Amino acid sequence: MISISHLRKAHGSKIAVDDVSFEVAEGEVLGVLGPNGAGKTTTVECVAGLRVPDAGTVRVAGLDPLVDRDALTRLLGVQLQESRLQPKITVGEALRLWSALYDDPVPWGGLLERLDLVDKADTTFRDLSGGQQQRLSIALALIGRPRAVILDELSTGLDPRARREVWQIVRDLRADGVTVLLVTHSMEEAQQLCDRIAIIDAGRVRALDTPDALIAGAAAATVTSFTADDAVDLEALRAMPSVSAVRADNGRIVVEGRDGAALAVLEGLRRQNVVPAALRVVDGTLDTAYLQLTGPSTPEESRA
């Protein structure tokens, strides 16, 4: 549904997007994660036809966003980070105006209800709180029954109840077969909502996979911890191929490792004649996978 190939975009001398390629399948929810300034917003703005790429191609349902603007507006809903409307427009006026752009708009009363804006219909944009402005921009993105939606920092600034509600909206979009490109800083949001996640750093895609596969591929896919009465040879544990880190933490020994490391650790302890107590084995998190894939220690940069 959305196809990005070798996208490159600079703002003046700053290369925001260096070389980004990925596809979003029809009906898929694809998350885009990455540090501040990684190029996420610039990428989705190119998909929305709001920026002209310096190189590469972008297609949405086969349309070129820069050429087929009208057709694109009808099929793609866009909620951008900190979108601004005219300060004096009311919520009701904005929804009526947007509705007029589409042949078959969603009855907006229902959207107001879902986004908890019913009693704000006569309030001007400038008098809405940040979270209410955000919810209005989500309503405007959905009013045209889009086949694909870009949601840039969907839940930033929303209170926990509103966040749950917009998450449910994304799940409903997915159930309706709508394709979603979701930029987020929330690991929880990405893990809960996304079929696949692209991790972007310094204008390039560092990893693209399902949340589970990203976690499983991380150096800390499994965290095994235990206490022991006998002395443990930590160096021997550290030397095991599946183990990436060993540390003592509050009286517990914590061993991070790849998938399968837990069994190797138990086998290693048996060889040392150590009986682990209070044994805990937990899956790693998307956070650890993310931190490993981004930041100054990415493989490209450490080779530079």
Ligand SMILES: Nc1ncnc2c1ncn2[C@@H]1O[C@H](COP(=O)(O)OP(=O)(O)OP(=O)(O)O)[C@@H](O)[C@H]1O
């Ligand atoms: N209009 C602009 N003019 C100049 N530089 C810009 C402009 N827009 C973005 N940039 C720069 O391009 C880089 C990528 O910005 P972008 O907004 O795409 O990042 P992002 O991944 O969305 O970041 P964040 O998580 O902070 O929203 C940043 O270094 C930013 O400062």
